[in-house]
Amino acid sequence: MASKNREMPDPAFRPHDHSRCRRKVLAAASRHARDQGLRLTPVRRRVLEILLENHRAMGAYEVLERLAREGWGAQPPIAYRALDFLARHGFVHKVRRLNAYVACTRSTHSDPPLLLICRACGRVGEAEGAGISREIGAIAGARGFSVERLGVEALGLCPACAADGGAGA
Amino acid sequence: MASKNREMPDPAFRPHDHSRCRRKVLAAASRHARDQGLRLTPVRRRVLEILLENHRAMGAYEVLERLAREGWGAQPPIAYRALDFLARHGFVHKVRRLNAYVACTRSTHSDPPLLLICRACGRVGEAEGAGISREIGAIAGARGFSVERLGVEALGLCPACAADGGAGA
């Protein structure tokens, strides 16, 4: 577990074979969808692919523009519905600080992630938030509050941008 | 510290003398502003007062409507600027999940709070997030990511609404 963190660090912030990274995530998503009886339709899959082109978050209208150029519907609901579906089922995360969406790169689409947002290069990484979730649940529980959904977003500098002095990537 | 949690539970979710609650927070804010050389001007103070009327979050336009009715400017920047000022200095918190703002009721306006958002009654409580912040900082740090700003928001049911079966307050 602790060792897993060392062996599989978040790819977002380090050079890696991203074609492979992307294919793996996409394959896992397909599998997950099939197993869960979720309909990963062409638009939905295409939106996921678009988000997987890099580790940045994209706004709904940015996604929409891409879809429109590729011949899909050009109206907001097209993008929002696909993104909502993907987010509901954990294929993507909504980054509330950015009003944008990022593809989930973790193996499990279950518990809420800790999102790491680089303010310089815009890349978004994610860390397992299981331990944090438990702790937050406990703090809330001590106040009689039952947590149903949790969002944890950290804004800061990724390793590469920190090395640059925070000026940007 | 743990005892403080028992003695000073978040007021948002329990019956309390809210006039007193509000006055205390407002007085503390005035003091803080004076000490820090911050200009808590009439509009800014009024916005804080409005948010302090209850423990719910208000949207910028909701606040603006109130200001307008009271003779202040009726344009969005009036509200947004006051809210931005108050948020920058920790007098209020932006609740990103709701695109809304809630008055800070804690004694210190420094570290980031854990926001507890009741989906039934809309009230927003806050818990000290210092421990969580440290832990998140550590997890991020292990990935070379340096956290500058942190947002933690939990959506769920407050004690009162949980007793109601989650139907609403």
Added chain:
DNA sequence: GTAGTAATGTTATATTATAACTTGTAATAT
């Protein structure tokens, strides 16, 4: 194949937020 259901396409509009510029106000310097 028909009926029912879910997804997509389209139109219109609601909601949230900011840019850019003007006017007023209060502290500072001369």
Added chain:
DNA sequence: ATATTACAAGTTATAATATAACATTACTAC
């Protein structure tokens, strides 16, 4: 006291984000 400056408030306009409501198409079950 008056000029200078900096910051805040007011105004106009528009940008960016998101959803409601309804028409059409595609898939599923029978």
